[in-house]
Amino acid sequence: MTKKVAVLTSGGDAPGMNACIRAIVLACERANYAVVGYQHGYNGLINQEYCLLNNNQVHNLIQRGGTILQSARCHEFKTDAGAKKAAENLAELDIDTLIVIGGDGSFRGADHLGAFWSGQILGLPGTIDNDISGTDATIGFYTAIETAVSSIDKVRDTADAFERIFLVEVMGRHAGFLALRAALASSADYVILPELFDNPETTLNCITTQLNERRKQSDHISYIIVLAEKLWPGGIDNLAQALTDKTQSEVRPVILGHVQRGGSPVSEDRILATKLGAYAVSLVSKDITGVMLGEQEGKIVEVPFKMTWGKSKPLDQQLVTTMKTLMNERYA
Numbered sequence: 152m153t154k155k156v157a158v159l160t161s162g163g164d165a166p167g168m169n170a171c172i173r174a175i176v177l178a179c180e181r182a183n184y185a186v187v188g189y190q191h192g193y194n195g196l197i198n199q200e201y202c203l204l205n206n207n208q209v210h211n212l213i214q215r216g217g218t219i220l221q222s223a224r225c226h227e228f229k230t231d232a233g234a235k236k237a238a239e240n241l242a243e244l245d246i247d248t249l250i251v252i253g254g255d256g257s258f259r260g261a262d263h264l265g266a267f268w269s270g271q272i273l274g275l276p277g278t279i280d281n282d283i284s285g286t287d288a289t290i291g292f293y294t295a296i297e298t299a300v301s302s303i304d305k306v307r308d309t310a311d312a313f314e315r316i317f318l319v320e321v322m323g324r325h326a327g328f329l330a331l332r333a334a335l336a337s338s339a340d341y342v343i344l345p346e347l348f349d350n351p352e353t354t355l356n357c358i359t360t361q362l363n364e365r366r367k368q369s370d371h372i373s374y375i376i377v378l379a380e381k382l383w384p385g386g387i388d389n390l391a392q393a394l395t396d397k398t399q400s401e402v403r404p405v406i407l408g409h410v411q412r413g414g415s416p417v418s419e420d421r422i423l424a425t426k427l428g429a430y431a432v433s434l435v436s437k438d439i440t441g442v443m444l445g446e447q448e449g450k451i452v453e454v455p456f457k458m459t460w461g462k463s464k465p466l467d468q469q470l471v472t473t474m475k476t477l478m479n480e481r482y483a
């Protein structure tokens with residue numbers, strides 16, 4: 152074995168992380184590199200908790216959600232002592248390359264580790280939120296959209312049957328990528344996004360105006376509002392109450408929650424994960440470190456870790472315009 156590669160998954164798990172691990176293991180086997188899987192995110196690095204990976208472990212894996220290495224958040228890794236311990240453990244195992252599959256927090260961690268360990272560190276974007284600068288999409292994003300859309304389709308069935316207003320909260324941490332796409336693809340009536348949120352009163356007035364316009368057209372309407380998480384002051388129940396008070400209508404809140412993190416990855420996530428995983432292994436022994444590998448317009452790009460969380464990634468402006476025309480500003 153000429154090189155030793157380690158891989159871990161960190162932060163919020165995302166569908167496609169397993170597909171990525173599989174690609175790394177198979178590409179390493181082809182290159183005759185040994186592969187170590189650290190478990191429980193950065194906790195595994197600090198506690199020297201690992202397993203050897205070969206093609207037996209990754210057989211029949213590409214379609215499975217979650218991550219066979221488990222994921223976690225790890226406060227100790229943010230300290231110098233934690234990162235130093237991780238560096239010692241990597242040196243003890245003679246690791247040449249560490250591949251971190253995770254979100255922007257995990258890349259801050261990877262960057263921090265680089266101050267204590269001189270081995271090669273590569274990052275692969277894995278999060279349902281798609282909130283990482285430097286890549287058009289993240290592993291898990293497409294599956295989470297499908298999950299949210301199929302759930303909202305079901306909500307619409309009961310919303311129509313009862314002619315009710317429904318609020319559906321989707322994940323995204325502080326970013327609206329998932330909410331915007333889920334709302335458009337499920338033909339929701341209104342979407343409340345962090346990037347465009349003005350204030351509660353303005354938003355309530357817009358929704359009420361829309362409802363009044365719709366009621367002029369028909370006495371029997373249902374109405375679906377998609378809400379990005381952590382956005383409405385006091386949470387989704389407060390919004391439900393405010394809407395009930397303002398419209399005298401029945402409003403029901405639904406929080407999709409962690410359902411959006413699970414399930415079998417859709418083909419776009421499997422392909423992105425496979426492409427980036429195999430490409431990461433092709434960089435082993437090259438003089439490239441401290442970068443995330445992302446995809447921009449179909450091409451793989453190498454983005455320094457510091458650029459992945461630096462500036463906030465903009466929403467697709469064409470989608471925003473479409474959303475405004477067909478949804479939020481339909482009667483403006």
Ligand SMILES: Nc1ncnc2c1ncn2[C@@H]1O[C@H](COP(=O)(O)OP(=O)(O)O)[C@@H](O)[C@H]1O
Pocket residue numbers: 161162163193223224225226227228229230253254255256257258259260261263278
């Ligand atoms: N500033 C930081 N310094 C060192 N490690 C960090 C830093 N920020 C995050 N991490 C590590 O990365 C882990 C995952 O980050 P988190 O933000 O929770 O998820 P994600 O990677 O999905 O964005 C954290 O639990 C911590 O171990």
Ligand SMILES: O=P(O)(O)OC[C@H]1O[C@](O)(COP(=O)(O)O)[C@@H](O)[C@@H]1O
Pocket residue numbers: 162163164254255256277278279280322323324380412
């Ligand atoms: O699993 P937890 O700790 O409740 O975290 C929930 C958060 O994790 C996510 O599902 C994924 O976020 P990260 O990928 O940044 O970890 C967010 O959408 C959500 O806000």
